[in-house]
Amino acid sequence: MTQFTFVDILTNLLWASRWTLLLSLAAFAGGGLLALGLLFAAIGRARWPGRLVRLYVEIFQGTPLLMQLFLAFFGLGLLGIDVSPWLAACAALILWSAAFLVEIWRGCVMAIGRGQWEASAALGMGYAAQMRHVVLPQALRLAVPPTVGFSVQVVKGTALTSIIGFLELTKAGTVLSNASFQPFTVFGLVALIYFALCFPLSVGARRLERKLNVAH
Amino acid sequence: MTYSFDFGWLASYWPVFAAGVAMTLQLIFIGGLLGIALGIACAWARSLGPRWLGTPVAVYVELIRNTPFLIQLFFIFFGLPALGLRLGEVQAATLAMVINLGAYAAEIIRAGIEATPKGQFEAGASLAMSRIQTFRHVVLVPALERIWPALASQVVIVMLGSAVVSQIAVEDLTFAANFAQSRSFRAFEAYAVSTVIYLGLAIALRAALMRLGGLIFPAPETAR
Amino acid sequence: MSLIEIAGLRKSFGSTEVLRGIDLSVASGEVVAIIGRSGSGKSTLLRCINGLESPDAGAITVAGEALGTGEARLRALRLKVGMIFQQFNLFPHKTAGQNVMLARQVVRGHPRAEAEALARRMLNRVGLGAKFDAYPAQLSGGQQQRVAIARALAMEPLALLCDEVTSALDPELVGEVLGVVRELAAEGMTLIMVTHEMAFAREVCDRVVFMHEGRVHEVGPPAEIFAEPRTPELRAFVARGH
Ligand SMILES: Nc1ncnc2c1ncn2[C@@H]1O[C@H](COP(=O)(O)OP(=O)(O)O)[C@@H](O)[C@H]1O
Numbered sequence A: 001m002t003q004f005t006f007v008d009i010l011t012n013l014l015w016a017s018r019w020t021l022l023l024s025l026a027a028f029a030g031g032g033l034l035a036l037g038l039l040f041a042a043i044g045r046a047r048w049p050g051r052l053v054r055l056y057v058e059i060f061q062g063t064p065l066l067m068q069l070f071l072a073f074f075g076l077g078l079l080g081i082d083v084s085p086w087l088a089a090c091a092a093l094i095l096w097s098a099a100f101l102v103e104i105w106r107g108c109v110m111a112i113g114r115g116q117w118e119a120s121a122a123l124g125m126g127y128a129a130q131m132r133h134v135v136l137p138q139a140l141r142l143a144v145p146p147t148v149g150f151s152v153q154v155v156k157g158t159a160l161t162s163i164i165g166f167l168e169l170t171k172a173g174t175v176l177s178n179a180s181f182q183p184f185t186v187f188g189l190v191a192l193i194y195f196a197l198c199f200p201l202s203v204g205a206r207r208l209e210r211k212l213n214v215a216h
Numbered sequence B: 001m002t003y004s005f006d007f008g009w010l011a012s013y014w015p016v017f018a019a020g021v022a023m024t025l026q027l028i029f030i031g032g033l034l035g036i037a038l039g040i041a042c043a044w045a046r047s048l049g050p051r052w053l054g055t056p057v058a059v060y061v062e063l064i065r066n067t068p069f070l071i072q073l074f075f076i077f078f079g080l081p082a083l084g085l086r087l088g089e090v091q092a093a094t095l096a097m098v099i100n101l102g103a104y105a106a107e108i109i110r111a112g113i114e115a116t117p118k119g120q121f122e123a124g125a126s127l128a129m130s131r132i133q134t135f136r137h138v139v140l141v142p143a144l145e146r147i148w149p150a151l152a153s154q155v156v157i158v159m160l161g162s163a164v165v166s167q168i169a170v171e172d173l174t175f176a177a178n179f180a181q182s183r184s185f186r187a188f189e190a191y192a193v194s195t196v197i198y199l200g201l202a203i204a205l206r207a208a209l210m211r212l213g214g215l216i217f218p219a220p221e222t223a224r
Numbered sequence C: 001m002s003l004i005e006i007a008g009l010r011k012s013f014g015s016t017e018v019l020r021g022i023d024l025s026v027a028s029g030e031v032v033a034i035i036g037r038s039g040s041g042k043s044t045l046l047r048c049i050n051g052l053e054s055p056d057a058g059a060i061t062v063a064g065e066a067l068g069t070g071e072a073r074l075r076a077l078r079l080k081v082g083m084i085f086q087q088f089n090l091f092p093h094k095t096a097g098q099n100v101m102l103a104r105q106v107v108r109g110h111p112r113a114e115a116e117a118l119a120r121r122m123l124n125r126v127g128l129g130a131k132f133d134a135y136p137a138q139l140s141g142g143q144q145q146r147v148a149i150a151r152a153l154a155m156e157p158l159a160l161l162c163d164e165v166t167s168a169l170d171p172e173l174v175g176e177v178l179g180v181v182r183e184l185a186a187e188g189m190t191l192i193m194v195t196h197e198m199a200f201a202r203e204v205c206d207r208v209v210f211m212h213e214g215r216v217h218e219v220g221p222p223a224e225i226f227a228e229p230r231t232p233e234l235r236a237f238v239a240r241g242h
């Protein structure tokens, strides 16, 4: 039986956390893109796309991320796709992130007061021009802090992909814990690494929000 | 595609699913109640309490909010026995949920407390109430009322997050789905059904909490 | 002997000295109006007497006991001196009756039934017996302020401090609140009231205190103060027709 030193454990965990980072980035970027598409559907003039988006949000926010991961993993398999845990994890996290991001962003667009709409209409702008030149630029400013804040949820969400067998930080933790018989140290370190990833994002989100509040 | 869905077989597993739902509800009932209580105490400590208490509470809140629930669960269940604290699966899951919700609830409730008009504290003081009495009888209920929808959402989030307690062999709804799929090898159907049940639970839990809010906060909306 | 004795009271916020040595004594049963320009320190004076602000220097004595620091002593003081605020500050989640009962139960530890009986008496006294179960949001401003008065009275204070109790009210609601205050004065309650209602001060008060830049600038019976102001500041203040 091999003996694990503290340094062994730490280096293994740090090495595995690159997958946590990569998956977080993929989920956040992919989720953001999908959310952007959904957002434009939701804030357009037609009503039914908005309703569909709301249903989408309702479903993905109203069910456990773990179930979404399972369904992606086994569902993609049924479609005849050869699913790796990486693919299933990406797919589920993107769909899940998009649901939260589109809801956050829609809220920001809605927060732009009626006065802005009326003022720009009075200048003869059409709907698209109002969106492009008046509403969206302002909504974007509002959207930055909560979007950064949500990135923390994404990083934490990636931990669940260990359950479908994706080898990232949490999975490395369970493997090392079983092999080293030092669960306290291992999970303590895993927690600290997650904290090191998430805390700066949390602080950043809070700072941005405060700055925004002062500016208003 | 050649796969044909079959949900019929699941009918024979309904007692397993029912037991799983009962466990999930039990966890969120106890975890929710104690978690909100912990959240109130921590919110008080951070907004009105002495500094020697506020600082460690802030550390606790940040630690929890910036680490995954799954790791908190593993740390409690696998890690704490190293310190001599060995908990059963259900106890560990409940404790993890209380600690997790407590941290989020603390931040939500703190916002409610900090939105209290200064005059409310002064009115309490001028009636010779102590600071703690003023908090308990004057500040707390309107503060909770202000943030109740956010708190209700957080409880729902914790309930959905509890799906991972099956990882330490707690026999909750997810455990039921795992069990059914391992026997039948029809994983997609098993998880689809449990997902729908979770969705129903989430909607019902939220509705119940909002209803509860209506009972706890009977006063009509103030103009303020 | 005077009920409230203030000597050399000073209070600063940061570098601005708001109270610059206040001496004032109020006898039991006396009704004192405090007038003066906005910012002259009237509210700060009342808040010091109630212990909501802590003085930097000077002494405040209520019924022979000096105002101290520490929560226990402040609470003892506040049992003797009630306060009514400009913004009413009713508890929005409690009915009028519960607002009046609360301190009785929590502070004095009285049983519910007893507190409720007292609350009904107090609400009757301010003419709101029928509103026992109404929430503040369901009451007019004048009614809310009368509940606030009943709430303070329920603690059976030796004196009541009133800080512009009608300033937040619509003009047509001022009368009902002043009516209640007038009755309290007639019943012999010790009152110190900051007010802009000069006619009311003239009619009801035993003494008027004119504050200017953190000092008691002039004191006297209302007839004198309003008819023959001695200092140019008071003359200007009265002439502005407050
Ligand atoms: N909590 C406080 N912090 C800083 N300055 C204050 C505070 N309270 C009152 N002041 C200042 O003290 C002065 C006197 O205020 P106040 O006693 O409310 O006057 P009045 O009631 O006569 O209008 C004002 O200039 C006011 O801005």
Ligand SMILES: [Mg+2]
Pocket: C042, C043, C044, C164
């Ligand atoms: Mg004032």
